[in-house]
Amino acid sequence: MDAAQYKSDQYVRFCPGCGDHAILASLTKAMAQIGIPTHQTVVISGIGCSSRMPHYLNTYGFNTIHGRGGAIATGVKTSHPELTVWQMSGDGDCLAIGGNHFIHEIRRNVDLNICLFNNRIYGLTKGQYSPTSPKGFVSKSSPFGTVERPFIPAELVLGARGTFFARTLDVDMPTTVDCMVQANLHKGASVIECLVNCVIFNNGTHSWIADRETRAERTIILHHGKKMIFGANRDKGLKLDYSTVIPHLVVTTADDPEVLVHDAHTQDSTLHRMLALMGQERITDVNSQLTDSPIHQLPIALGVIRDVEEETYNDAVNRQINEVRSQAKVTTFDQLLDTLEHWEM
Amino acid sequence: MQKQNVVIRFCGDSGDGMQLTGNLFSSLSAILGNEISTLPDFPAEIRAPQGTLGGVSGFQINLGQGVYTPGDKADVIVAMNAAALKVCVQNKLFHEHAVIIVDTDTFTPADLQKALYKTDNPFTELNIPETVQIVPVPLTMLTKESLKDSGLDNKSVLKSRNMFALGVVCWLFSRPIDKAVHFLESKFAKKPALIAPNVKVLTDGFNYGNNTALNIHTIQVEVADHLEHGTYTSIAGNKATALGLIAAAHKCGKRLFLGSYPITPATDIMHELAGRKDMNVMVVQAEDEIAGVCTAIGASFAGDLACTSTSGPGLSLKSEAVGLAVMAELPLVVIDVQRGGPSTGLPTKTEQTDLLQAVYGRNGECPAVVIAASTSANCFHFAYEACRIALENMTPVILMTDTYLANGTGLWRMPHLADLPDIHPQGVPQDLKGHYSVSARDEHSVRYWAIPGMEGFEHRNIGLERDAVTGTISTNPENHEKMVLARQAKIDQIVNRIPDLQVQGNIDSDTLLIGWGSTEGHLHAAANALHCALAHFNYINPLPKNTAEVISRYRKVVVCELNNGQFATLLRSKVSGVNFLQYNEIMGQPFAVERICIAVKNIN
Numbered sequence: 001m002d003a004a005q006y007k008s009d010q011y012v013r014f015c016p017g018c019g020d021h022a023i024l025a026s027l028t029k030a031m032a033q034i035g036i037p038t039h040q041t042v043v044i045s046g047i048g049c050s051s052r053m054p055h056y057l058n059t060y061g062f063n064t065i066h067g068r069g070g071a072i073a074t075g076v077k078t079s080h081p082e083l084t085v086w087q088m089s090g091d092g093d094c095l096a097i098g099g100n101h102f103i104h105e106i107r108r109n110v111d112l113n114i115c116l117f118n119n120r121i122y123g124l125t126k127g128q129y130s131p132t133s134p135k136g137f138v139s140k141s142s143p144f145g146t147v148e149r150p151f152i153p154a155e156l157v158l159g160a161r162g163t164f165f166a167r168t169l170d171v172d173m174p175t176t177v178d179c180m181v182q183a184n185l186h187k188g189a190s191v192i193e194c195l196v197n198c199v200i201f202n203n204g205t206h207s208w209i210a211d212r213e214t215r216a217e218r219t220i221i222l223h224h225g226k227k228m229i230f231g232a233n234r235d236k237g238l239k240l241d242y243s244t245v246i247p248h249l250v251v252t253t254a255d256d257p258e259v260l261v262h263d264a265h266t267q268d269s270t271l272h273r274m275l276a277l278m279g280q281e282r283i284t285d286v287n288s289q290l291t292d293s294p295i296h297q298l299p300i301a302l303g304v305i306r307d308v309e310e311e312t313y314n315d316a317v318n319r320q321i322n323e324v325r326s327q328a329k330v331t332t333f334d335q336l337l338d339t340l341e342h343w344e345m
Numbered sequence: 346m347q348k349q350n351v352v353i354r355f356c357g358d359s360g361d362g363m364q365l366t367g368n369l370f371s372s373l374s375a376i377l378g379n380e381i382s383t384l385p386d387f388p389a390e391i392r393a394p395q396g397t398l399g400g401v402s403g404f405q406i407n408l409g410q411g412v413y414t415p416g417d418k419a420d421v422i423v424a425m426n427a428a429a430l431k432v433c434v435q436n437k438l439f440h441e442h443a444v445i446i447v448d449t450d451t452f453t454p455a456d457l458q459k460a461l462y463k464t465d466n467p468f469t470e471l472n473i474p475e476t477v478q479i480v481p482v483p484l485t486m487l488t489k490e491s492l493k494d495s496g497l498d499n500k501s502v503l504k505s506r507n508m509f510a511l512g513v514v515c516w517l518f519s520r521p522i523d524k525a526v527h528f529l530e531s532k533f534a535k536k537p538a539l540i541a542p543n544v545k546v547l548t549d550g551f552n553y554g555n556n557t558a559l560n561i562h563t564i565q566v567e568v569a570d571h572l573e574h575g576t577y578t579s580i581a582g583n584k585a586t587a588l589g590l591i592a593a594a595h596k597c598g599k600r601l602f603l604g605s606y607p608i609t610p611a612t613d614i615m616h617e618l619a620g621r622k623d624m625n626v627m628v629v630q631a632e633d634e635i636a637g638v639c640t641a642i643g644a645s646f647a648g649d650l651a652c653t654s655t656s657g658p659g660l661s662l663k664s665e666a667v668g669l670a671v672m673a674e675l676p677l678v679v680i681d682v683q684r685g686g687p688s689t690g691l692p693t694k695t696e697q698t699d700l701l702q703a704v705y706g707r708n709g710e711c712p713a714v715v716i717a718a719s720t721s722a723n724c725f726h727f728a729y730e731a732c733r734i735a736l737e738n739m740t741p742v743i744l745m746t747d748t749y750l751a752n753g754t755g756l757w758r759m760p761h762l763a764d765l766p767d768i769h770p771q772g773v774p775q776d777l778k779g780h781y782s783v784s785a786r787d788e789h790s791v792r793y794w795a796i797p798g799m800e801g802f803e804h805r806n807i808g809l810e811r812d813a814v815t816g817t818i819s820t821n822p823e824n825h826e827k828m829v830l831a832r833q834a835k836i837d838q839i840v841n842r843i844p845d846l847q848v849q850g851n852i853d854s855d856t857l858l859i860g861w862g863s864t865e866g867h868l869h870a871a872a873n874a875l876h877c878a879l880a881h882f883n884y885i886n887p888l889p890k891n892t893a894e895v896i897s898r899y900r901k902v903v904v905c906e907l908n909n910g911q912f913a914t915l916l917r918s919k920v921s922g923v924n925f926l927q928y929n930e931i932m933g934q935p936f937a938v939e940r941i942c943i944a945v946k947n948i949n
Contacts, residue, residue: 008805010817039800044643054805055818060797061805062646064639065669071604071636075643075651076797078629079602083647083797101639104632317629321622328623333595333762336588336624341528342578342759343376345569 001035003028008058019170019196020049023117024056026173027086030180031059036084044073045088046098048124049198050117053088067098070105073112074313081314084184087114092122095131095151106160108313109188113180116153116193120283121202136286139201150284153193154276154305158269164190165276166304170197171210175221175302182304188312209279209300222275222303224264229254230299238275238298249274251297264307272306346562350380350409352416353514355507356433357425359393359402362507367404368754369528370511373520375579375756378568379408382721382866383754384415384935389609389693396451396459401432410567413866415753417937419443421517421564423510425484426451427467428460434471441476444561446513448506450485480561482553484509491549495542505546512550518564522551575758582721582750583610585757586680587617589728590652591624592760596729597736597768599650601626604640606633606659609692610748611682614654634662638679642666645675646806648796650732650770652678657686657699660743661706667741668707669808671832674783674792676735676742676770680728683747685933694933695748697862700911703743704886710829712836714738715886717745719865722757724750727883729765736770738839739791745885747907749935750863770794778802783816790835839887846889849879857899858945859925861885861912867936868905874942882912893920903928903945907936 006028014020031041041059045051046069054061060083064072069087077085087105094102094116105112121139122128128141132153136145157165164186166179176194183190195206209218220230220238228238237259241250252259264272278298282288330336353370355363364385371381386403393400407416419438422445424430430447433439452467464470468479488509492502508529515522526544533539580588594601603626605615619628627644631637638653645651655663660681670677683699685691703715714734718727724746731744773793777785778801785793795802804816812819813827848857850872858875860868861882872879880895882888896902897920904913905928913925928944930936 037800038803040798042647042797055807057805058803060803062643062673063805063807063809064642064673065665065808068635068639068666068669071631071639072643072646074636075602075604075629075640075645076647077643078640079600079627079644079649079651080647080797100632101636104636317627321625321627324622325625330623333592333624336591336621337578337759340578340580340759341372341376341531342576345378345572345575345577345756 001032003032006031006038006058008056010055012056013052014049015200017199018049019119019198020053020117022170022173023115023176023194023196024053026176027053027115027180028057029173030177030184033177033181034084034184040082041084041086042076043086043088044069044076046093048090048093050088050090050115051093067093067096068101069093070098070101070114074101074105074108074110077110077112078314078317081111081318085112087112088117089114090117091120091130091132091153095153095156103156103160106157106162106189106191109163109310111187111312111314112189113183114189114191115180116191117196118153118193119196119198119202120205121198123198123201127201134284134286145286152277152280152284153191154280155273157191158273158276158306162191162306163188163308163310164304165193165272165306166191167193167195167276167300167302169195169206169210169219169302172302179304182307186307187315188310218279218299219302220299222262222264222301222305224262224304224307226262228260228262249278249298264304265309267308269306275301276305347565347567348409349567350407350412351421351518351564351566352405352407352419353421353423354403354405354419354433354438355423355510356401356403356429357507358395358428359388359390359400360395360504361402361425362504363402363404363425365532366507366511367406369525370514371406371408371754372528372579373515373524374406374408374518374566375577376524377520379566380410380412380569380572380756381579381754382407382412382415384749385752387693394459396426396428396456398428398432398460401429403429408566410569413870414935414938417939421514422446423514424448425506425510426460427456427462430467431460431462431471434473439477441474444478444480445473446480446482446510448484448510449481450483478561482513487549487553488546491546492542495545497542505543508543508546509550509553512547513554515547516551516554516563517561518566522547572756573758577756577758579754580722580725580757581613581752581754582718582724582746583613583682583752584617585722585724586718586728586744586746587614587621589725590618590678590732591621591626592725592762592765593729593732593768594626594650595624595762596765597650597770599648599736599770602641602644602649602651603628603654604631604637604644604651605629605654606631606637608634608656608659610684610751611654611656611659611680613751614680614682634659635666638663638666638677641677642670642673642675645670645677646673646797650736651676652680654680654682656682656684657702658689660699660702664707667713667743668709668711670741671707671711671713672808673806674739674832676739678728678731678735679741679743681743681745682751683745691933693748695863695907695935696931696933697747697864697907698911698931699745700861700885700908701915703745704915710833712833712886714740714742714836714839715745716742716884717862717882718750719862719881719883721750721753721755725757733766733768734839734842736768737791737842738835739771739794740836745862747863773802782814784811784813786831789838790831837887840890843884843887843889845891846880846882846895848895849881851876852878854878855900856945857896857902859896859902859904859912859916860906864905864907864936867938867941870938871941871945874938875945877945885915888919896920896923901949902926903948905929905936905941907931
């Protein structure tokens, strides 16, 4: 399969320089690698810039209404589990208006590949703050700065008992493709938080980790079974510091024997949560800038952070129906009526 | 005493088992050849404080021949406690020559206090007409006596009082109790220890009536002899609705999918379908009303027969998504079991106040089909019909029922699947492979339906406006108008796929009653009493094509509805040159035939 086969003939209308272009390119690449034919692939979206994605893909697609993509995707996948279903959503679509559907598709563990495009702004409605905008963020709807505490998507996913969470940067296409492929392999609700740049309304929102010069120092790409090593010279590692009542992650040298090995498959989410939250305090408040305190040296985690097996909702629903049907004495409508109390008149 | 039909009302505390007793008695009567119509009337609280007026639960049954409604007022009342008696009197629920059986053991000073009596002589205080015959029966004491050797605890013994009352009523109406015993055996199949005690109490109740000097005449009710020969059952509207959906799915070979969220009084549809996995029904209990309809839209997009069930507040929440189904031209069945509104309103009461919401309550020009069931039994037919119209015309269909139909029961002649009309879901011609467009339509303006999994038919559907030819996003002004008109034309042509309006009653009268939905029984009885004509609508949008022609034949036209005139408003906008008079009730209760008759005579 070739990435071009997954592209539709539609002119791509993302703004020039928008991170969504890169995500689209990664997605078609990932779809080609996955190799599911276009007619067995369905892409569902809600409303927002990210939700335009289905139009640019040569698969089955449904660009629905604001926030409801998750519920519609749940209906598609549950009723037709043989289809591969993707959901395209943004921080407004998924975490604000569609927040309820988002946590419940994760809780149920519906086998969906959910791409959450997080640009920390409402783009399509032209520049209002979103549920992931940092506190104090100035936007058209918050001219004096927001007074709201933002969501950290990873925390929400894990709080909803998520079985898969990955994080990636729009500009890091290899990691994005890898996360998408892993998400598809994972049976269950797979959430990929794609950190994307909004060139018009929130330019540079992720640049402190996305910029080439600093990316290697400020991010770590996690791979299951591999040591947690990062840095431009691959000279840093992560380990747990047990000197506090609750152990915490610290940066150490790459050759430290205590450097952790990433286990994405462990059911216990404690360490996944610690990894996913690294550096997040820096993006929840506009006033918290990079400092030199040790905790702030922790990099932002990218790659597949959590990937555990649990029965999917679509499998469980269909299994139950099949079990009942295989033992059912009544299978036709006429037989069903016979089971009612009835009499001749 | 021989009667054409008799109305009996069981009433007592919420925990007294009145709904069970009423259901057993109505099924028993139906088996013996009576027509039946029932009206459960219960409080919204799960367990209101015991013995209070707010906790009174009632179940009314009309049985006999020519039964169209549960009856305006009762001929026989069984009052299980002092509060129930008071509610019956206050709400004038019985005729002046009624028989009232009361449990005399439930009139202690404490009972009277809980039911807010001011004196210690309730019968005098209530000022019950002397023509009413009060039959005192010490139900509690007799039940205790009956079960004294049963080994049951006191609480279980007291819970069996309803069976003693049922036994007495069975004697009064000459119902053989062996049939009732059969019902009890199936009812308590999972608690076999309760079968024997309940049967004993029931039998002792019957014998008490038979043996003691109960000073009332037994009542013989006429058996219905005009019914079409066939196999019958007694069925509640919600169950009939669920069966109609299953039948449609089996008939057309599609899998039935229900996405729903619990809401009174619609939830029984979901309960019924959740238990029918043997029929290959898939039910998703969604996280909210919106997800209920959206999971259904997803299943429809993927090719299922998809439905969502709700009541008025839920229909409000679903309206944007119903608009999506209109725009995406996907088949979808939305069942609105109406209750009293607005907002949370009267959740357990009946009303017809969602009509204009169903017809118009969406943003944009957003036409959908609206049909309404008119009896508990024909909820089956109209649920089936909703599926047929949706699948054949690629449109959402809103099926209106209400609390009265949903919880009430009636006789239903059971069909065979083979005898039901064929359903031909819209498909797509194979020659469109490789160049299919979401906008491609057949000669009836119905778009072709390609579903995921079909190779060469990949497409993007949208809630945005799409190009009339290519099916891709379009903001072109002329195209938008063209698409608005195309969607309207598709709904309009359905008029050729639904039956004409029929006039019932005295068609030559100069007076025409008009109704829609669940009021058919009451309006039919009123039209009979008034010797006038009745045009009752099951198809609301589009209206049957002979609507204007039928209505304009009559001089005096009265639209009778359980709302503030919504159907009258709709008709005024569709039929010109007619002076539509209105009779409306908005009390959360079904019509009373007598009230309709008085109102129609006086309105000009």
